[in-house]
Amino acid sequence: AIEKGTFSEMLDPRLTDWPVEEAMGFAQMAIRCAELRRKDRPDLGKEIMPELNRLRELAENNDHHYMFSGFTSPSTQSQVSLQMDGSSSSLPYSENSTRNVSSPL
Numbered sequence: 001a002i003e004k005g006t007f008s009e010m011l012d013p014r015l016t017d018w019p020v021e022e023a024m025g026f027a028q029m030a031i032r033c034a035e036l037r038r039k040d041r042p043d044l045g046k047e048i049m050p051e052l053n054r055l056r057e058l059a060e061n062n063d064h065h066y067m068f069s070g071f072t073s074p075s076t077q078s079q080v081s082l083q084m085d086g087s088s089s090s091l092p093y094s095e096n097s098t099r100n101v102s103s104p105l
Contacts, residue, residue, distance in 0.1 A: 002027060022058060026051070 001007045007027065011018045029051060035041045042048055 002031070019058065019062070022055060026055060 001010050002024070007024050008018070008020050011020070011023060029042065029048065032040070032042050033048070
Protein backbone atom coordinates (compact mmCIF):
# COMPACT_ATOMS: atom_id res chain seq x y z
CA ALA A 1 0.00 0.00 0.00
CA ILE A 2 2.90 2.36 0.72
CA GLU A 3 4.57 1.63 -2.61
CA LYS A 4 1.28 1.83 -4.53
CA GLY A 5 0.30 5.11 -2.90
CA THR A 6 -2.84 3.63 -1.36
CA PHE A 7 -1.74 3.76 2.29
CA SER A 8 -4.56 6.06 3.39
CA GLU A 9 -7.09 3.54 2.05
CA MET A 10 -5.85 1.04 4.66
CA LEU A 11 -6.69 3.34 7.55
CA ASP A 12 -9.94 2.80 9.42
CA PRO A 13 -12.52 4.95 7.61
CA ARG A 14 -14.57 5.31 10.82
CA LEU A 15 -11.85 7.67 12.09
CA THR A 16 -12.05 10.76 9.95
CA ASP A 17 -9.13 12.71 11.37
CA TRP A 18 -6.17 10.37 10.87
CA PRO A 19 -2.80 12.14 10.86
CA VAL A 20 -1.95 10.37 7.60
CA GLU A 21 1.61 11.69 7.30
CA GLU A 22 2.48 10.58 10.83
CA ALA A 23 0.86 7.18 10.31
CA MET A 24 2.79 6.78 7.05
CA GLY A 25 6.07 7.63 8.79
CA PHE A 26 5.29 5.14 11.54
CA ALA A 27 4.53 2.43 8.95
CA GLN A 28 7.77 3.15 7.08
CA MET A 29 9.72 2.96 10.33
CA ALA A 30 8.08 -0.39 11.12
CA ILE A 31 9.12 -1.73 7.72
CA ARG A 32 12.71 -0.65 8.37
CA CYS A 33 12.60 -2.46 11.73
CA ALA A 34 11.83 -5.69 9.88
CA GLU A 35 14.97 -5.58 7.72
CA LEU A 36 16.92 -8.84 7.79
CA ARG A 37 20.35 -7.34 8.31
CA ARG A 38 20.90 -5.64 11.64
CA LYS A 39 22.89 -2.83 10.04
CA ASP A 40 19.86 -1.97 7.89
CA ARG A 41 17.53 -1.61 10.89
CA PRO A 42 17.14 1.71 12.74
CA ASP A 43 18.85 2.21 16.10
CA LEU A 44 16.39 1.76 18.97
CA GLY A 45 17.74 4.56 21.15
CA LYS A 46 18.60 7.07 18.43
CA GLU A 47 15.70 6.65 16.02
CA ILE A 48 12.86 4.50 17.34
CA MET A 49 12.37 5.84 20.89
CA PRO A 50 12.51 9.52 19.88
CA GLU A 51 9.92 8.85 17.17
CA LEU A 52 7.67 6.89 19.53
CA ASN A 53 7.90 9.71 22.08
CA ARG A 54 7.06 12.26 19.38
CA LEU A 55 4.06 10.21 18.26
CA ARG A 56 2.87 9.84 21.85
CA GLU A 57 3.08 13.61 22.34
CA LEU A 58 1.21 14.15 19.08
CA ALA A 59 -1.52 11.79 20.27
CA GLU A 60 -1.74 13.47 23.66
CA ASN A 61 -1.83 16.96 22.15
CA ASN A 62 -4.52 16.02 19.64
CA ASP A 63 -6.56 13.76 21.93
CA HIS A 64 -5.88 10.79 19.64
CA HIS A 65 -5.32 8.46 22.58
CA TYR A 66 -7.41 5.80 20.88
CA MET A 67 -5.08 5.64 17.89
CA PHE A 68 -1.98 4.12 19.48
CA SER A 69 -2.79 1.33 21.92
CA GLY A 70 -0.72 1.64 25.04
CA PHE A 71 -0.91 5.43 25.03
CA THR A 72 -4.40 5.63 26.52
CA SER A 73 -5.15 7.64 29.60
CA PRO A 74 -5.03 5.69 32.88
CA SER A 75 -8.78 6.04 33.38
CA THR A 76 -9.60 4.45 30.02
CA GLN A 77 -10.65 0.81 30.05
CA SER A 78 -11.70 -1.51 27.25
CA GLN A 79 -12.64 -5.11 26.69
CA VAL A 80 -10.04 -7.46 25.25
CA SER A 81 -11.30 -10.61 23.58
CA LEU A 82 -8.94 -13.58 23.79
CA GLN A 83 -9.21 -16.71 21.68
CA MET A 84 -7.75 -19.71 23.54
CA ASP A 85 -8.23 -23.36 22.66
CA GLY A 86 -11.30 -22.63 20.55
CA SER A 87 -13.09 -20.70 23.29
CA SER A 88 -13.47 -16.97 23.55
CA SER A 89 -13.51 -14.86 26.68
CA SER A 90 -13.59 -11.14 27.34
CA LEU A 91 -11.34 -9.72 30.00
CA PRO A 92 -11.25 -6.14 31.23
CA TYR A 93 -8.05 -4.37 30.24
CA SER A 94 -6.53 -1.41 31.92
CA GLU A 95 -3.24 0.30 31.16
CA ASN A 96 -2.48 0.00 34.86
CA SER A 97 -2.79 -3.77 34.70
CA THR A 98 0.49 -5.63 35.09
CA ARG A 99 -0.90 -8.92 33.83
CA ASN A 100 1.06 -10.43 30.95
CA VAL A 101 -0.85 -12.47 28.40
CA SER A 102 1.02 -14.61 25.93
CA SER A 103 -0.30 -16.98 23.35
CA PRO A 104 1.46 -19.54 21.18
CA LEU A 105 1.81 -18.57 17.53
